[in-house]
Amino acid sequence: xxxxxxxxxxxxxxxxxxxxxxxxxxxxxxxxxxxxxxxxxxxxxxxxxxxxxxxxxxxxxxxxxxxxxxxxxxxxxxxxxxxxxxxxxxxxxxxxxxxxxxxxxxxxxxxxxxxxxxxxxxxxxxxxxxxxxxxxxxxxxxxxxxxxxxxxxxxxxxxxxxxxx
Amino acid sequence: xxxxxxxxxxxxxxxxxxxxxxxxxxxxxxxxxxxxxxxxxxxxxxxxxxxxxxxxxxxxxxxxxxxxxxxxxxxxxxxxxxxxxxxxxxxxxxxxxxxxxxxxxxxxxxxxxxxxxxxxxxxxxxxxxxxxxxxxxxxxxxxxxxxxxxxxxxxxxxxxxxxxxxxxxxxxxxxxxxxxxxxxxxxxxxxxxxxxxxxxxxxxxxxxxxxxxxxxxxxxxxxxxxxxxxxxxxxxxxxxxxxxxxxxxxxx
Numbered sequence: 318x319x320x321x322x323x324x325x326x327x328x329x330x331x332x333x334x335x336x337x338x339x340x341x342x343x344x345x346x347x348x349x350x351x352x353x354x355x356x357x358x359x360x361x362x363x364x365x366x367x368x369x370x371x372x373x374x375x376x377x378x379x380x381x382x383x384x385x386x387x388x389x390x391x392x393x394x395x396x397x398x399x400x401x402x403x404x405x406x407x408x409x410x411x412x413x414x415x416x417x418x419x420x421x422x423x424x425x426x427x428x429x430x431x432x433x434x435x436x437x438x439x440x441x442x443x444x445x446x447x448x449x450x451x452x453x454x455x456x457x458x459x460x461x462x463x464x465x466x467x468x469x470x471x472x473x474x475x476x477x478x479x480x481x482x
Numbered sequence: 483x484x485x486x487x488x489x490x491x492x493x494x495x496x497x498x499x500x501x502x503x504x505x506x507x508x509x510x511x512x513x514x515x516x517x518x519x520x521x522x523x524x525x526x527x528x529x530x531x532x533x534x535x536x537x538x539x540x541x542x543x544x545x546x547x548x549x550x551x552x553x554x555x556x557x558x559x560x561x562x563x564x565x566x567x568x569x570x571x572x573x574x575x576x577x578x579x580x581x582x583x584x585x586x587x588x589x590x591x592x593x594x595x596x597x598x599x600x601x602x603x604x605x606x607x608x609x610x611x612x613x614x615x616x617x618x619x620x621x622x623x624x625x626x627x628x629x630x631x632x633x634x635x636x637x638x639x640x641x642x643x644x645x646x647x648x649x650x651x652x653x654x655x656x657x658x659x660x661x662x663x664x665x666x667x668x669x670x671x672x673x674x675x676x677x678x679x680x681x682x683x684x685x686x687x688x689x690x691x692x693x694x695x696x697x698x699x700x701x702x703x704x705x706x707x708x709x710x711x712x713x714x715x716x717x718x719x720x721x722x723x724x725x726x727x728x729x730x731x732x733x734x
Contacts, residue, residue, distance in 0.1 A: 366538025
């Protein structure tokens, strides 16, 4: 049964980035059978204040029940902290196909002790639609905490960018 | 005797977590007041997202504080059920944002402090606190980025934006001293005093690039960590706590 539940839970979509499953986004950490017949699902938030977490928990529970699980426990863990480096190549390709520029590598973790004065300016990005590098940042804080808003100056389309985190 | 020691340790840990959680909560509430009032729509969204980050930190910290206290108070009971004198936040975060420059000055001073503090706390012995801090440190980098960008733009901007940013920095500056006062026994968290030198160095760099003068150290208002708050704080709480208190047990 645990395999069936795991498969069902892995398919739950992120409510804010619908093209990705919670598995592909890297926020589903573990699905395991507990001692007393329960299924224990461990998730980690992208950001501490992510408002989608309640919806995600509810959808995990619904998916697990639909797969025949009656007792489910959802555990939230913060360590290790989620990073966009956990997005698979497939997940990045899906983002680009949906018109959202995928995050670049995080590289040195921003949680380090060095504190760049003007950090996080990501340099020019390729337009996910036409591939041009002739792009401009419009707003570093986009529609959600994890996105920035950019514009392609070649095809004149705005696009979301998933920020390195 | 041993039991007594343990209880005392739990008490000081509760106080410490409350201080961290209240700082984030009250900063979140003040920042969220800009929702639908910011100077541009992008800024509206940015400030709302920053407020949400801070609220997320507050929820984790207050939930943890409630568990440490062991009296059955959850995040909501702590956020909405306490009176003014029971809050442990520094006065800096409760100051009203008279104009946008004030909001940015506060975000700069508080954000750099939080960034340094959370980075240090991410190596704390308390693994749960370290986990919260490690996540929050990453988020705070965006807040600092945002505040620095605006400080440069306003400070090194028009005569009017410069005047407003300079006034904001001067008015908020005295309240930054409280950030570095001992927040409890050092064994619980990080001695905030050690953050002062790196904080000052960074802030001075930003102010210089923004063509702003670093204010002189003069008046040092204090007391937030002991429950002494400014006049404006009562009004903030009244708005924040109204629903919870008027309709006990209300749920969405």
